Amino acid sequence: MGSLLSRITPKVWLFLVLIVVGGVMALIEQRDQFTAVGPAPTSDNGEPDYYLEGVTFTRFNTEGAPYQVLKSPRLTHTPNDDITRAVTPELEWTNDQNKTWLGSAERGRVEGSGSRITLDGKARLHQPSSDWTLSTQTIHYTQHDSHAWSDDRSTFTRGQEKTVANRFDAWIDKNQATLNGNVTGSYPPTR
């Protein structure tokens, strides 16, 4: 074995080294493809012009303060209707009293520059500082009046307090909410 190795010429050694280095480089090159996500999704909303993954999308007001943050593992924008669709979106609004509201759902739909948002599928609106939670199927939101509403049967909870109604409206800037239609609520015992 030893006499065999000694008879290999330097040129052959060099060739073998090149083969090994090339093989390692090829492996590294392919690794990116193993972790890359599949091709752009085809959807009946038209061909998306872009999609983003692992997104944090922050909007700032004229004073430069963030007022709306959208997080999503995947955003897809379709140019023909100028709609951005989000997977499991998480929204965060901060109002003038510096109170935060959180929104989440299975699917999100942002129209234009975020002027109108729809959260669909186990939609939820939560105000942590007061422990308000509004849960329903679909929540709509319009930016110009900070108005969130749902026309579906909705549940409001706060601690052990729970109220259900046919629909709800909430005003994020004023920290107010109204539940309408067939309202039934329960509060824990007072003692």
Add this chain to the structure above:
Amino acid sequence: LPSDARQPIHVSADQLKLDDSAGTAIYTGNVDMTQGSMKLEAHRVDIKRGSNGEVSSVTARGQGTRAYLEQKPNQQDAKVQGWGDTVIYHAASRRVELIGNAKLIQAPDTFNGAYVEYFLDKRQVNARGSRSNANQNQNQNQAKDGRVEMTLTPNSSASNDQ
């Protein structure tokens, strides 16, 4: 019943308005509220919560008809019934205030006045006439001369007056 205070409070209405800054929860429209044997009916009910988040007071107002409250002191006795333009229930002290056109029936006795106060657990009644006689005429149900009117009936039977 003595166990009422340990029961959850149930409310039904047409609408609930919540204002976090004001700390209010206002039910309006056919409001019906129950806690054990206690029952409250009104057009509007404002619920105030204490710092621990529990209900501290309930203010009920009528519209067209007076707010109404009833409660069964215990299994044997007849239910106590109260009416007022405003009915305030104080959860901690288990005290009810009937304000304006107030009437309380604690069988077999009846109390009418501008203001009646009733302690649910002690079953004690305090009643007061209207302070000024000026608004006497406006309230037909008001005791005629603004004073408290009591009907203590040794053997009277409870009547259901609405």
